[in-house]
Each structure stands twice: as C-alpha cells, then as structure tokens.
Amino acid sequence: MGTVVELRGARKRFGEIEAVRGVDLAIGAGELVALLGPNGAGKTTSISLMLGLRRPTAGEACLFGLDPEDRRARSRCGVMLQESGTTGVLTVSEIVDLFRAYYPAPLPTARAISLAGLDAKANARIGTLSGGERQRLYFALAVCGDPEAMFLDEPTVGMDVEARRGVLESIHALSAAGKTIVLTTHYLEEADQLAHRIVVIDRGVVIADATPREIKSRIPSKRINFKPDTPIGASTFSGLPVQGLEVADHRVHFLSNEPEAVLRALFERGVVMRDLEVTGADLEEAFLSLTRRP
Numbered sequence: 001m002g003t004v005v006e007l008r009g010a011r012k013r014f015g016e017i018e019a020v021r022g023v024d025l026a027i028g029a030g031e032l033v034a035l036l037g038p039n040g041a042g043k044t045t046s047i048s049l050m051l052g053l054r055r056p057t058a059g060e061a062c063l064f065g066l067d068p069e070d071r072r073a074r075s076r077c078g079v080m081l082q083e084s085g086t087t088g089v090l091t092v093s094e095i096v097d098l099f100r101a102y103y104p105a106p107l108p109t110a111r112a113i114s115l116a117g118l119d120a121k122a123n124a125r126i127g128t129l130s131g132g133e134r135q136r137l138y139f140a141l142a143v144c145g146d147p148e149a150m151f152l153d154e155p156t157v158g159m160d161v162e163a164r165r166g167v168l169e170s171i172h173a174l175s176a177a178g179k180t181i182v183l184t185t186h187y188l189e190e191a192d193q194l195a196h197r198i199v200v201i202d203r204g205v206v207i208a209d210a211t212p213r214e215i216k217s218r219i220p221s222k223r224i225n226f227k228p229d230t231p232i233g234a235s236t237f238s239g240l241p242v243q244g245l246e247v248a249d250h251r252v253h254f255l256s257n258e259p260e261a262v263l264r265a266l267f268e269r270g271v272v273m274r275d276l277e278v279t280g281a282d283l284e285e286a287f288l289s290l291t292r293r294p
Contacts (some may be wrong), residue, residue: 009059021204032175036193037201078147088127103145112144117166149180193281221257229272
C-alpha cells in the first residue's frame with residue numbers, strides 16, 4: 001500500500017503559539033482516517049500542512065510523494081474545508097461543471113450532484129441554498145473531480161439528519177471504491193461508523209493512532225447510569241472499580257469493567273436505583289478519556 005500523505009516531524013507556529021508540535025503521520029492508499037481532537041488541537045492546521053495551504057515551520061509534508069504545492073499532487077485531491085465560499089450567481093450544476101474542468105478525468109456532473117444529495121437543486125442558484133444545502137454543495141465540489149484522495153474537514157456540520165445520513169453513505173461508498181479519505185469531525189459516531197483508523201491530536205501532538213475498536217478498548221467496557229432515590233456522593237463508591245464518576249442533576253454516571261460487582265456493592269450499601277442503564281462504552285468516552293485535562 002503506497003503512502004498518499006505524510007507528515008514528518010511537522011511543526012507549525014503562529015507567533016507565540018505552536019499549533020502543531022512535531023507530528024509524524026503517514027496515511028496509505030485506500031485508508032479512511034478520522035482525525036479527531038478538541039477545538040484548537042491542531043487538526044485543521046495539520047490538514048492545511050498536508051495540502052500545502054500552509055508551510056510547516058519545521059519538518060516536512062508530502063502529498064503523493066511530492067511537495068503538497070505541486071500541481072501534479074493537487075490534481076489528485078478533492079478538498080472540503082470548514083471555510084469555503086462560492087459565487088451565489090451560478091447554479092449548482094454550473095459551478096460543479098466549472099470545478100470538474102480542473103481535473104483530468106472528472107465524474108459526470110449529475111453523478112457528483114447525486115453523491116451530495118442535491119439532485120432537486122441542480123438548477124437552483126447557489127444564493128438560494130440553505131446552509132445545509134451549501135455544505136452539501138461543497139461536498140459535491142470535493143468529489144466532482146473523481147480524486148484519488150479526499151480531505152473532508154467537518155463535512156456534515158449544519159446538515160439535517162436525512163442529508164447527513166446521505167452524505168455519510170456517499171463517503172462510505174467512496175471509501176469502498178478505494179478512495180483515500182482524511183476526515184475530521186466532532187460527531188464521534190461518524191468516525192466510529194466510517195473510519196478504518198482513528199488519529200487523535202491534542203495540543204499539537206498525536207496522542208493515539210489505532211482502529212476504533214482498539215481506541216475503545218483503552219477504557220472500561222461498560223457505561224452505567226441511574227437515578228438514585230436519595231442523594232448520594234462520591235464516598236458511596238469508595239473502593240469500587242469505577243472510572244469517570246459523575247454525580248450531577250440527580251443522576252449518576254460512571255464507567256466500569258465490573259458493572260455487576262459495582263451494582264451488587266451499591267445495593268448492599270442501600271442505594272435504591274431507578275432508570276438503570278448499562279450499555280457498552282463508545283468512542284466518545286474513549287475520546288474524552290484520552291483528551292481530558294488534568
């Protein structure tokens with residue numbers, strides 16, 4: 001599997017702030033990688049380095065083995081950034097057709113529009129689109145060139161449930177067709193659903209790089225929450241194998257690898273529970289555990 005994008009000891013400083021602090025990352029052909037991190041962690045800056053939109057202060061960035069600013073590399077990429085803009089005068093079909101012309105072997109215009117779920121808006125002027133429809137248009141512009149690699153920065157933000165589901169299905173289909181996809185998202189269920197690999201960046205460094213299953217295995221496997229009949233405090237859980245204990249708003253939440261033992265002990269300590277739920281821990285708990293500030 002060839003390497004599509006690579007950062008080697010990449011650093012990026014903005015004045016006194018070092019947004020990326022020595023990131024080493026390689027993404028191979030056909031991978032769908034979710035780049036996760038809190039706000040300000042360095043995700044968008046890292047993508048900007050990968051694409052040559054910013055130059056590293058130190059270290060290197062390569063795209064298809066070339067300088068990211070090299071047109072030969074850029075012609076093989078489709079990009080959807082958080083901050084995009086288009087003229088409101090053209091129609092959806094006209095602007096997709098315009099962007100197709102930048103690529104050597106683009107998708108048919110109708111196909112790109114369909115992948116974004118905008119068939120009904122093909123002849124609408126861009127200025128009349130809603131915020132969610134504009135976001136889908138930016139997705140169509142990212143895929144219209146039939147690129148080998150796609151960089152999708154928060155692709156479903158602002159979309160309604162149906163539109164979001166349609167775009168996720170398109171991303172899954174593109175990945176199944178062998179496209180390399182780098183995705184950032186604050187919707188962690190999207191990353192869990194789509195990604196072959198999760199890379200977590202926090203404070204400018206990579207703190208985790210593994211499959212979603214491996215990331216989730218780093219924390220206790222069960223999430224328990226219930227409403228106690230009478231107020232209880234953290235002392236009630238003294239000596240019990242729990243993590244991430246929260247007692248707030250008349251509800252109790254915690255994680256544990258031994259939920260049966262914990263619940264048995266709580267019953268023995270006289271705790272009366274209502275609305276008890278025991279579920280599998282998800283990527284959100286793992287992410288919060290990895291990035292939780294001391």
